[in-house]
Amino acid sequence: MELKKKIFTTAPLPFMGQKRKFLKQFKPALESYSPTATYVDLFGGSGLLSHTVKSIYPGAKVVYNDFDNYQERLKNINKTNQLIADLRLILKDYPKDKRIEGIVRDQVIARIRTEENNGYVDYITLSSSVLFSMKYALSFDKMEKETLYNCVRQSGYDATGYLDGLEVVSQCYKELFAKYKDLPDVVFLVDPPYLSTEAGTYKSYWKLRDYLDVLQVLDGTNYFYFTSNKSSIIELCEWIETKTPMSNPFTGATTATMNATINFNASYTDIMLYKYE
Incomplete structure (x- = not known):
């Protein structure tokens, strides 16, 4: 008897910024997308979004951009x-x-x-x-x-089958976008490090220009885009649309939100915008 493949609802190893709490909104939103599309995870992070897409649409091509070399940790x-x-x-x-x-x-x-x-x-x-x-x-x-605390995990980690079926690459998101942007039925998963949010475990430091550059991949494409209310990116795009000849890449997108708690007195709102035409 063939064993049922495990579906991960959280990344198998810790990763800051993984979208485990957003899966409840992400999964139903994905139902309006094609099961045979090509999904390109430009900022793959822990690979949880890529894994989720592949588990829901086994026939889809899913490209996981492992720029942070998460696969080395899994190995x-x-x-x-x-x-x-x-x-x-x-x-x-x-x-x-x-x-x-x-x-x-x-x-x-x-x-x-x-x-x-x-x-x-x-x-x-x-x-x-x-x-x-x-x-x-x-x-x-x-x-x-550092000051050490005894919060040691009481069981081992397991990543069996986590990356199965994914095409794993590691390159600049701009190069990966250029490779797929003109192909038919492509969906981009766009989850860059959040502006004005702690991103200390990522490889590189991001400035405002970097976040604005990312918005170019949303122009005329199908996408899922993740940000937070701390970034003010949505308000900035609305201002650009009303004050300049430029268009707003979020026009026509659907928005879903989720409250994220940092500690007992600090929180912010996670935002997912998605569009499929």
């Missing part, structure tokens, strides 16, 4: 699981969610150092087990200086 998932399992053993008698101090802290740092010297360390995933919520240390030197 090393066994090493990550072993490291976290060893930390779990070190911390087995240590209070949960408490600051790690003294000899135990030295043991944790020593185990991470060994892996740094001899193997592979996924610092983003590791951060979720030994740092305070939403904090990331992306190197051993930075991890060593």
Whole structure:
């Protein structure tokens, strides 16, 4: 009997900005799109949107632009699981969610150092087990200086089948867009790092010009576009449309929103705009 393929509702490894909470709006919106279209995930991130499209439309071509090299983290998932399992053993008698101090802290740092010297360390995933919520240390030197907490994961990570059926590439989104923009029945998934929102785990720093450049891929195309109310991109496009000869790329698009909580006193609104003609 053929085993049923697992459908992931969250990225198998931690990734800031993944769209797991937006899937409830994304899936029904996708129903108005073609099951045989080509879907190009220009800012693939964790690949969750690409995975979701492929799981709903198995016959569609789905191109996942893994610019952040998430696939490398997935390939090393066994090493990550072993490291976290060893930390779990070190911390087995240590209070949960408490600051790690003294000899135990030295043991944790020593185990991470060994892996740094001899193997592979996924610092983003590791951060979720030994740092305070939403904090990331992306190197051993930075991890060593951080205050550590025992929030170690109690089970291993699994990414079996996550990238199955996807065409995985890694290139500048502009080059990928140029390759597909003139082909028939193409849908672009456009989820750039948010303007005015923490993006510390992404490869590069984005300025306002970069965000505005992205809007060019929405001109006359079918798309899903993600932003937040902190970026003011929608208001800017409305201003451009009324004050200049330029058009608004969001004209005719459908909007869906979701409240996102950062901590107990900070939140913002996630926004998804989509258009299919």
